[in-house]
Amino acid sequence: MATNEIMQILVFSVFFGIGLGRVSGTAAGQALKRAIDGLMDVMLLVTNAVMMFAPFGICAAIAGVVTVQGLDVLITYGKLIGWFYVALVAMWTVLYFVGRAILGGRMPELVKTIREPMLIAFSTASSEAAYPRLIEVLQGFGVRKRLVGFVLPLGYSFNLDGSMVYQAFAAVFVAQAFNVHMSIGQQIIMLLVLMISSKGMAAVPRGSLVVVAAILPMFHLPEAGLLLVMGVDQFFDMGRTATNVLGNSIATAVIAKWEGELSPAGVDPESDHSLESGREHSHALGNNELGTSRT
Template identity: 55%
Template sequence: MHKQSRLTTYILIALALGILTGYIVHAKMENPVGFADSMSLLTTLFLRLIKMIIAPLVFSTLVVGIARMGDASEVGRIGIKTMGWFFIASVMSLSLGLVLVNLFRPGDALLGHMAATASAKVELATSSLTLKDFVTHLVPASIVDGMAKNEILQIVIFSLFFGSAAAAVGKKAEIMVDALDGVAHVMLKVTGYVMKFAPIAVFAAVAGVIAKSGLGVLSTYGVFMAEFYLGIVLLWCLLIFAGFLFLKGRVFGLMKELRGPALLAFSTASSEAAYPKTLEGLERFGVKNRIAAFVLPIGYSFNLDGSMMYCTFATVFIAQAYGIEMSLGQQMTMMMVLMLTSKGMAGVPRASLVVIAATLSQFNIPEAGMLLLLGIDHFLDMARSATNVIGNGVATAVVAKWEGELLEPGQEDEMVKDAA
């Protein structure tokens, strides 16, 4: 069995065993919360291992990719194409969330039951998402601090300057660029070691959540979750269709390569956890490293499709639960606000919830509505994270196609062999 397929199989088995174990513990053990806390140690350890990889991997691959592109005009051209795709995908994701929440109106089922919670407070740092703070946050005061905190957007900004300068210096920087290329390959090998721990982490994450909350957490808001997951499926179809327009039948091969990373993101509810394997999968698909290393990190800050769809869907859902009718104009304004604030999601704990809470306060919707989502947010985040992987994978492959940097079938194996 191919090692990628084997890992995917192990993760699926771990997912099923986690649900079963969590259910048994919740039903039989006297202290399921203690069990959940113990399991969280394994999940935390795995996510810390992943985060340990991200900063050096993003920096080395992005700098090497830019330095080997050559002149700044090429970087600018690819950047414009990348941001153009991200803008279209963002509008599509936000609009789909609005359309579906107005069509299904899931909040109406809770209408009249929310008055008692209207004055409750939710502890989320909404102030960190103002436009001023976001723009200031773009540039790191220290790249060491940015790397220490895994601030992907800051690492990307520094890497853009560093890679462009290396390209401008020319021959004198070649030794350094080659060294960073070596760092990138070493970090990908480290990724392989860390991924062997993934099934255990998936088992621990799912078992812990089910043990603590029971299967009831899946059924209490079953209708809302079902409608949101339907929206995720529709978004996947739109993303795959958009990819098909440019990649033709090869888009299905791309989905095969992204299956493992998407499943990992789904199981751990973390897009970051899937970043290294997504990069590897894109290179196996035929995307040249210099494109993948350039587009993918930017996508993790600017192209979180699943998270953006969730923001519009959840915000209007809360308004409906309080009987607050938002006009079309208000919803369009909200969509534009989310277009900006969602770009600061990367690296923010419970990012989507923070963005939603900030948006609620701007439209006079009770922030206590967040309490409706806290219990099931982990399961919603699983779908969001997997969708973010798919959206960024399609975007990277399409940009590579536009640039003529997508290898034909059969050539990918040679490229991966060289990178090994």
């Protein structure tokens, strides 16, 4: 953990979380949870302060690279960004057809419904900014509020498809920039590690950079390579955030379909179910009265 080895940190965090859950009912456990929540607020504040000064460091780093490597490095950045969006389009295609196989003809309707949250996520590079509007449109699509409130936050912690793609691209790009050869086996191991390490990542701008910074030392890649990616991270962040919104929206609709909680569009799911329950109650009451009169 002292050398920023992410797997050790993950294992410790899991055991610590289990232990904290066991003592959460005690006064000491509650005090520790409040202290950790307060520490998280402080660390987010410190991180935001650092990110305010990050553009100056990024500008200097890119200027140094362009001075040494020439303007050709901008072409390299263009290829990296282009192939990243090609990969995202491929993922969108896969997600669409998987959703189409389960949701059927309602899949195009879902894509049309979540256009606005995806545009918000793309423009702000923040999943949290699109979260309130995404809840509204998913309920308008026919997903019950209680199911949206459960699946969507869970997806924001464990189903960050776009962030996963970006982290793999960033790590491989750093390896190629510093001429570090990675075998297919190492790349597969790195993919598996990223699948685990990306869980629970904060859905805020630049959140993926923290995971990439932790992954680089594990595979003996220079941490300074992260500066090369930070210079164009905004372009990556926009695409990966929109992908996260798309993936979580499809996941929420699919779970709703499996659980029988998906109502037709334009019908309030809550009132629809309450009306159905009322009709069943009235029908049962009518049968009872009929039976009584017959007796």
